[in-house]
Amino acid sequence: xxxxxxxxxxxxxxxxxxxxxxxxxxxxxxxxxxxxxxxxxxxxxxxxxxxxxxxxxxxxxxxxxxxxxxxxxxxxxxxxxxxxxxxxxxxxxxxxxxxxxxxxxxxxxxxxxxxxxxxxxxxxxx
Amino acid sequence: xxxxxxxxxxxxxxxxxxxxxxxxxxxxxxxxxxxxxxxxxxxxxxxxxxxxxxxxxxxxxxxxxxxxxxxxxxxxxxxxxxxxxxxxxxxxxxxxxxxxxxxxxxxxxxxxxxxxxxxxxxxxxxxxxxxxxxxxxxxxxxxx
Numbered sequence: 001x002x003x004x005x006x007x008x009x010x011x012x013x014x015x016x017x018x019x020x021x022x023x024x025x026x027x028x029x030x031x032x033x034x035x036x037x038x039x040x041x042x043x044x045x046x047x048x049x050x051x052x053x054x055x056x057x058x059x060x061x062x063x064x065x066x067x068x069x070x071x072x073x074x075x076x077x078x079x080x081x082x083x084x085x086x087x088x089x090x091x092x093x094x095x096x097x098x099x100x101x102x103x104x105x106x107x108x109x110x111x112x113x114x115x116x117x118x119x120x121x122x123x124x125x126x
Numbered sequence: 127x128x129x130x131x132x133x134x135x136x137x138x139x140x141x142x143x144x145x146x147x148x149x150x151x152x153x154x155x156x157x158x159x160x161x162x163x164x165x166x167x168x169x170x171x172x173x174x175x176x177x178x179x180x181x182x183x184x185x186x187x188x189x190x191x192x193x194x195x196x197x198x199x200x201x202x203x204x205x206x207x208x209x210x211x212x213x214x215x216x217x218x219x220x221x222x223x224x225x226x227x228x229x230x231x232x233x234x235x236x237x238x239x240x241x242x243x244x245x246x247x248x249x250x251x252x253x254x255x256x257x258x259x260x261x262x263x264x265x266x267x268x269x270x
Contacts, residue, residue, distance in 0.1 A: 011145050011188045018141065022134045054183050083187030083202075086209075105190025105198060108138055109131070 001026045004046035006037040006063065007081070008055045015108050016050070016081070024112025032056075034063030041073055048115070050102075053082040053093070061096050068097035079118050081106070145192045146242050152188075153236040156181040156201070160229060167218040179208040194239040199249030200232050203256055212264065220263045227259055 003026050007013045013030050020026045029044050031037045033055045041049070049067065053060035060080055067073045080093045083104040090101045100118035102111070159181045162174035182205040190198030207213040207228075213221065231252070 009184050009188055011141075011148065012191060015138065015141050015191060018134065018137055022137060023131075054180060083183055083190075083205075104187035105192075105195075108191070109134065 001047045002045065003028050003048045003050060004037065004041060004044050005030045005050045005081075006032070006034060006055065006060065007050075007052045008032045009052075012052070012104070016106075016111065019106075019108035019111040020115075023109055024115070026112065034058030034060065034066075037063055038066060041067070041076070046076060048119075049076055049078045050081045050115075051078055051098070053080055053084045053089070061092055064093070064098055065096040077119065077122070079115060142192050143242075145188070146194075146240055149189075149194075149197070149236055149240040152181075152185055153232070153240075156185055156232070157229070160225060164222055164225060167222050170218065172214075175208055175214070179205055182208065189239065195249045196247075196252055197232075197235045197239045199252055200228070200235045203253045204228055204232070207260070213260065216263060216267055220267060224256075224260055224263055228256060231256065 003020055005013065005016055005020070005028055007016060007030065017028045017030060020028045029040070029046070031040060034051075035058045037049070037051075038058075051060040051064055055063075060082065064078050064080075067076065067078060074097075078098045080098050080101045081104065082089075082093075082101070084090075084093075093101055099122045102114050102118065106114065156178075159174060159178040163178050166173035182201045186198050186201040186205055189195075189201065207224075213224070216224075235252070
């Protein structure tokens with residue numbers, strides 16, 4: 001799977017890339033914020049977008065909303081990967097069109113499994 | 127599969143060592159943001175709270191992911207307080223008193239994580255004294 005990850009913290013980027021590529025076998029492209037993501041999403045053509053919530057310039061919620069407003073990107077699955085753990089924040093993420101929520105801290109050895117579960121659960125519900 | 131796991135484990139361990147070496151710099155960012163808030167409180171101003179939330183949020187997510195669960199618990203505590211009106215609407219001197227107490231625990235945990243020392247207490251029990259202190263402050267504020 002070709003995954004586009006938006007995450008402004010380099011230390012999280014590094015371990016997420018390792019988790020998704022070396023452990024999960026996926027191809028990963030990284031950007032530092034929502035603006036960078038929106039700039040390259042058309043070219044990157046990801047199968048999945050992983051979005052941090054709290055990022056400078058353009059946060060994850062607004063980025064997801066803009067992805068869902070565009071015909072070209074609205075069908076790309078989005079999962080939030082964030083430490084924003086409160087229920088109302090998770091609801092907000094779902095309301096702007098995300099498939100699911102994976103909370104930090106995450107286990108790098110099982111991150112790919114968590115992603116698979118979110119995708120499977122969504123497929124079941126659809 | 128086992129070979130992939132072993133290689134990944136080794137790479138994660140290398141990243142963890144790098145992260146531990148960066149903890150003093152990350153802690154300093156958060157402490158600077160805290161100092162800004164405390165300075166503002168001293169002047170009767172509300173400044174720097176968003177930045178404090180940002181650095182607490184980032185350090186919470188990254189430290190926990192790298193296995194530093196005590197540091198994550200302490201920074202999560204701060205992030206939650208910063209977003210909690212029951213805390214932010216306390217009198218400035220009470221907020222400052224509690225943040226100073228928090229900072230003492232944070233500095234200790236940052237040092238331990240940097241030195242990769244073993245963590246004895248559970249993360250939950252670590253922040254319990256902070257919860258008790260805050261409860262005491264809230265009770266005092268209501269009584270006043």
